[in-house]
Amino acid sequence: MPTFFERRQLVAPGDLLAEGNYFAGENTFKNEEKVYSTSIGLVEFQERRVFVVALKAFYVPRVEDIVIGGVTDVTIGGWIVDINSPYPALLRASDVMERSYRPQRNNLTSIFDIGDILIAKIVSYDRTRDPLLTVRESDLGKVTRGQIVGIIPSKIPRLIGKKGSMITTIKSETGCHIVIGQNGRVLVSGKTVEDEQLAIMAIQKVEEESHTSGLTNRVAELLKERSGR
Amino acid sequence: MSNETLINKDGLRIDGRKLHELRPTKIEVGVLSNADGSAYIEQGKNKILAGIYGPKEVHPKHRERPDRAILRCRYHMAPFSVDERKSPAPSRREIEISKVIREALEPAVFLEYYPRTAIDLFIEVLQAHGGTRCASLTVASLALADGGIPMRDLTAACASGKVDGKLVLDLNDIEDKKGEADVPLAYMPNLDVITLLQMDGQLTIEEFTEAINLSLEGCKQLHVLQKEALKSKYISVREGVKE
Amino acid sequence: MSMVTRIQQQQIAQLVSKGKRIDGRGLEDYRDIKVEMGVIEKAEGSARVFLGRTEVLVGVKIEVGRPFPDTPDAGVLTVNVELVPLASPRFEPGPPREEAIELARVVDRGIRESKVIKTEELCLIKGKKVLIVFVDVYVLNHDGNLIDASAIAALAALMNTKVANYEVSEEEVQVKPGYNQLPIQNYPIAVTFAKINDKLVVDPGLKEEQAMDTRITITIEKEGKICAIQKAGGGLLTTDQIVEAAKLAKKKATEVRKLVVKE
Numbered sequence: 001m002p003t004f005f006e007r008r009q010l011v012a013p014g015d016l017l018a019e020g021n022y023f024a025g026e027n028t029f030k031n032e033e034k035v036y037s038t039s040i041g042l043v044e045f046q047e048r049r050v051f052v053v054a055l056k057a058f059y060v061p062r063v064e065d066i067v068i069g070g071v072t073d074v075t076i077g078g079w080i081v082d083i084n085s086p087y088p089a090l091l092r093a094s095d096v097m098e099r100s101y102r103p104q105r106n107n108l109t110s111i112f113d114i115g116d117i118l119i120a121k122i123v124s125y126d127r128t129r130d131p132l133l134t135v136r137e138s139d140l141g142k143v144t145r146g147q148i149v150g151i152i153p154s155k156i157p158r159l160i161g162k163k164g165s166m167i168t169t170i171k172s173e174t175g176c177h178i179v180i181g182q183n184g185r186v187l188v189s190g191k192t193v194e195d196e197q198l199a200i201m202a203i204q205k206v207e208e209e210s211h212t213s214g215l216t217n218r219v220a221e222l223l224k225e226r227s228g229r
Numbered sequence: 230m231s232n233e234t235l236i237n238k239d240g241l242r243i244d245g246r247k248l249h250e251l252r253p254t255k256i257e258v259g260v261l262s263n264a265d266g267s268a269y270i271e272q273g274k275n276k277i278l279a280g281i282y283g284p285k286e287v288h289p290k291h292r293e294r295p296d297r298a299i300l301r302c303r304y305h306m307a308p309f310s311v312d313e314r315k316s317p318a319p320s321r322r323e324i325e326i327s328k329v330i331r332e333a334l335e336p337a338v339f340l341e342y343y344p345r346t347a348i349d350l351f352i353e354v355l356q357a358h359g360g361t362r363c364a365s366l367t368v369a370s371l372a373l374a375d376g377g378i379p380m381r382d383l384t385a386a387c388a389s390g391k392v393d394g395k396l397v398l399d400l401n402d403i404e405d406k407k408g409e410a411d412v413p414l415a416y417m418p419n420l421d422v423i424t425l426l427q428m429d430g431q432l433t434i435e436e437f438t439e440a441i442n443l444s445l446e447g448c449k450q451l452h453v454l455q456k457e458a459l460k461s462k463y464i465s466v467r468e469g470v471k472e
Numbered sequence: 473m474s475m476v477t478r479i480q481q482q483q484i485a486q487l488v489s490k491g492k493r494i495d496g497r498g499l500e501d502y503r504d505i506k507v508e509m510g511v512i513e514k515a516e517g518s519a520r521v522f523l524g525r526t527e528v529l530v531g532v533k534i535e536v537g538r539p540f541p542d543t544p545d546a547g548v549l550t551v552n553v554e555l556v557p558l559a560s561p562r563f564e565p566g567p568p569r570e571e572a573i574e575l576a577r578v579v580d581r582g583i584r585e586s587k588v589i590k591t592e593e594l595c596l597i598k599g600k601k602v603l604i605v606f607v608d609v610y611v612l613n614h615d616g617n618l619i620d621a622s623a624i625a626a627l628a629a630l631m632n633t634k635v636a637n638y639e640v641s642e643e644e645v646q647v648k649p650g651y652n653q654l655p656i657q658n659y660p661i662a663v664t665f666a667k668i669n670d671k672l673v674v675d676p677g678l679k680e681e682q683a684m685d686t687r688i689t690i691t692i693e694k695e696g697k698i699c700a701i702q703k704a705g706g707g708l709l710t711t712d713q714i715v716e717a718a719k720l721a722k723k724k725a726t727e728v729r730k731l732v733v734k735e
Binding site: 321441 | 697702
């Protein structure tokens with residue numbers, strides 16, 4: 001059962017990755033017995049599963065994901081939130097209001113206004129409707145301080161690291177509170193702007209070098225150096 | 230002025246190429262910072278830029294499809310791209326080419342993954358010298374890949390034609406205007422299928438069959454260049470970290 | 473309901489795989505073709521074609537005008553298509569959109585590349601005044617395969633066209649009484665195939681067009697050479713399918729031409 005590339009080789013759309021009894025994983029498709037790549041990325045083989053870690057991808061909503069988005073519109077029923085995906089997300093007024101009364105428009109803007117950044121969770125999404133958000137759980141809601149940095153969504157697992165090793169390193173070395181939105185937005189808030197800048201620099205380094213090894217150590221060293229701790 | 234032939238006695242064309250030789254081609258991926266995906270090609274004197282936005286919400290909303298994304302394509306020539314200034318308004322030729330390019334790419338893109346969205350493809354011909362619809366397709370396919378749009382295959386396109394009675398590959402502007410036939414063709418190399426095919430001029434069926442095969446050869450060579458362009462953008466990041 | 477339902481699409485595909493079609497035709501059969509010439513007296517030439525229930529009317533008008541700067545001694549041929557709203561619930565009023573533009577350009581290509589008319593003979597005063605031949609294609613009813621119907625109608629209209637007696641004296645063009653028939657040198661015929669269930673069917677009807685995954689038109693001139701090709705509608709073709717279509721197009725063009733050009 002042949003495979004045509006080695007692990008972590010760069011592949012392009014249409015490249016034949018494997019032939020035979022393989023399962024077509026992320027960013028691949030199967031035609032007859034052949035598995036092809038759909039994207040530019042690094043191919044991975046795990047047992048009988050072939051998949052490609054795309055080097056560039058946008059966020060497709062998934063239920064239960066935590067996302068960070070900006071309010072772009074206030075309507076009678078709620079807020080439209082840009083979550084960096086092909087689909088705008090909706091936060092219903094009823095999610096935030098305790099009682100079910102019909103709020104006037106200006107009451108809603110006093111809660112969240114255009115330009116506000118929210119941390120929310122996707123409660124529902126399917127092919128026929130735009131994603132629906134909630135801010136009801138703890139740790140969700142409006143962001144009042146800190147900076148947002150963008151990162152390609154497919155790199156987020158690398159940013160978290162094995163058992164959270166990477167993100168824990170960054171948090172501890174910079175003393176920042178970090179919230180990772182699955183939609184490719186990361187909120188960094190620290191005691192000082194310099195701390196936040198340090199964390200952002202680390203996050204960007206992870207994004208650029210995500211496909212290399214020994215990254216966690218290099219990031220830790222860089223942070224120790226720069227922060228003078 | 231003498232009646233110049235397009236192929237001289239040594240079998241060379243007016244730009245010095247052999248009959249089956251592609252014009253010198255340079256491709257770069259990821260050249261624009263705002264577009265979600267982009268690519269640039271220089272093929273002979275052609276200079277063409279492609280950029281994509283999307284998938285994103287469809288405006289006007291009644292255009293959206295519940296089961297898949299729509300692909301919209303605008304092929305446009307800059308006023309300064311040709312010898313005599315071309316008006317910026319879309320010409321009938323540009324509208325037809327926009328349509329055939331879109332139809333050539335639709336089978337490649339997994340439109341069904343993103344219902345109710347639009348993928349907008351913009352092609353700007355900055356300088357034109359024959360075979361722009363093919364070069365546009367070659368570069369548009371890379372812009373889509375650069376934007377992370379999942380596809381079944383890359384698309385490469387190349388025209389062949391008949392000039393001074395001989396079949397040649399990759400006609401330039403003069404050969405296109407003065408030659409006897411022009412056959413633009415777009416190809417998905419891994420799936421081995423043709424997604425754009427047009428022809429004008431006069432060819433027997435045998436000549437036409439030969440022309441198709443010649444265009445396919447050109448497409449395969451361009452496909453190699455496409456992959457190199459993709460890899461050189463991403464490999465350099467990798468290499469830089471190896472130490 | 474003019475849309476083809478999923479069930480109908482499946483029916484069409486299944487029939488095709490057995491070599492049959494919903495209207496009982498064979499895969500290589502054209503619908504009935506009827507050609508009438510000279511139907512609009514005010515036009516210099518005209519023709520109406522029925523291809524099954526598809527109906528196309530073409531009028532040819534000739535005017536004196538300026539030549540193109542790069543061909544100062546040649547007349548001008550221009551083809552325009554109107555998909556009038558009454559022809560189909562899908563057609564909306566307004567300027568020609570891409571479907572009409574593509575159709576016009578494919579018909580134009582067939583006429584131009586096979587050199588139906590000698591544009592050099594349409595020059596009156598070099599660089600200043602030439603004859604402009606307007607071929608206006610009016611689609612009156614869309615029941616599939618507008619290209620072939622329009623191409624036949626355009627050819628028949630040109631064959632029917634009378635040119636006034638233009639006389640040039642001292643940089644002035646005058647119209648004298650009498651007419652000459654526009655000399656026609658070639659008889660291109662467009663043959664369109666739809667790909668359904670991986671098979672090619674000739675002359676798709678409207679429902680077949682809605683069920684097909686791609687379409688290819690091959691225009692053949694009188695000597696059997698290909699003078700125009702347009703693949704349209706998304707979808708894929710293999711080289712073998714294309715070559716097979718070209719050979720079949722040559723055969724069908726000869727048959728259809730006999731209906732237009734009476735020996």
